[in-house]
Amino acid sequence: GNKQLKIDCFFKRA
Amino acid sequence: MFEAKLIQGAILKKILDAIKDLVNEASWDCSSQGMSLQAMDTSHVSLVAVQMKADGFDKYRCDRSVTLGMNLSSLSKILKCAGNDDTITLKAPDDGDKITLVFEAKNESETSEYEVKLMNLDSEYLGIPDTPYSVNVKMPSHKFQRICRDLQQIGDAVTISCAKDSIRFAAKGDLGSGTVNLCQTASADKPEDSVSISMQEPIIQSFALKYLNHFAKATPLSPQVSLSLSPDVPLVVEYSITDDDGSDFGYIRYYLAPKIDE
Numbered sequence A: 001g002n003k004q005l006k007i008d009c010f011f012k013r014a
Numbered sequence B: 001m002f003e004a005k006l007i008q009g010a011i012l013k014k015i016l017d018a019i020k021d022l023v024n025e026a027s028w029d030c031s032s033q034g035m036s037l038q039a040m041d042t043s044h045v046s047l048v049a050v051q052m053k054a055d056g057f058d059k060y061r062c063d064r065s066v067t068l069g070m071n072l073s074s075l076s077k078i079l080k081c082a083g084n085d086d087t088i089t090l091k092a093p094d095d096g097d098k099i100t101l102v103f104e105a106k107n108e109s110e111t112s113e114y115e116v117k118l119m120n121l122d123s124e125y126l127g128i129p130d131t132p133y134s135v136n137v138k139m140p141s142h143k144f145q146r147i148c149r150d151l152q153q154i155g156d157a158v159t160i161s162c163a164k165d166s167i168r169f170a171a172k173g174d175l176g177s178g179t180v181n182l183c184q185t186a187s188a189d190k191p192e193d194s195v196s197i198s199m200q201e202p203i204i205q206s207f208a209l210k211y212l213n214h215f216a217k218a219t220p221l222s223p224q225v226s227l228s229l230s231p232d233v234p235l236v237v238e239y240s241i242t243d244d245d246g247s248d249f250g251y252i253r254y255y256l257a258p259k260i261d262e
Helices: B010-019 B072-079 B141-152 B209-221
Strands: A002-004 B002-006 B025-031 B034-040 B046-053 B059-062 B066-071 B087-092 B098-104 B111-117 B135-140 B157-163 B166-173 B176-183 B196-199 B203-208 B224-229 B235-242 B248-256 B259-261
Touching: B010 B046, B010 B072, B010 B209, B010 B235, B010 B248, B046 B209, B066 B072, B066 B111, B072 B111, B135 B141, B135 B166, B141 B157, B141 B166, B141 B176, B141 B209, B141 B224, B157 B196, B157 B209, B157 B224, B203 B209, B203 B259, B209 B235, B209 B248
Parallel strands: none
Antiparallel strands: A002 B259, B002 B059, B002 B087, B025 B034, B025 B066, B034 B046, B046 B248, B087 B098, B098 B111, B135 B196, B135 B224, B157 B166, B157 B203, B166 B176, B224 B235, B235 B248
16 A cells, blocks of 8 residues: 655654 | 735635645744745645735735734634625734734725634744755646546545656546546647646656645636656645736645655
């Protein structure tokens, strides 16, 4: 199956 | 004191329609530059960023930067009380606990005033790097909406692939599969109907259609949508916001994390 990644894995807290 | 007046109040109604089902609560950051918002959906799979430039408003006053945290579905309910042709004015005193919305009907003597409670929200800001993308596609927004809606009947995910001068949207599920292929159009008479593709390298990536269908709620804001993709990074779906004169007012950008093969 496909795993849904999270957006906060890509963009770090500013 | 913060005060922002928009003669074309319908723009604000459309912006709320485009974000309220994705994000429940969010803060508007108001500065002399304009109003902006950044928020993740509750599952942290997507992020929406909205910008409305100060000079796009018909009157804009922001003496000092304020953060207006609110429940977006409450704001949306209130905005439903404004007519499509109404002028909308937002007002917030410094250190107040509510925002006032004034709706004025055109050529009529009717004014309505509503108040929405403000909330203190723990806003987490994510830094979004400004990087070039492998593929940039501009296409009619209604076409993108149609493709996402149609393919969701087939499956939960769409695989977007781009090679040469075409982009392909594909979904498969229990009932079968579906594919939509779009080719770059020759310079169209109507720019809003054109498809343009700029590709540095071929790409293939999968995304959840549920989110793309949420993003497509921004369709009434812009005749064109821009998709930006690079390997292993979130997809960017951008709708520029323009007023009736075609002046640039800002944008809604949605970022969506990809699905990967386990």
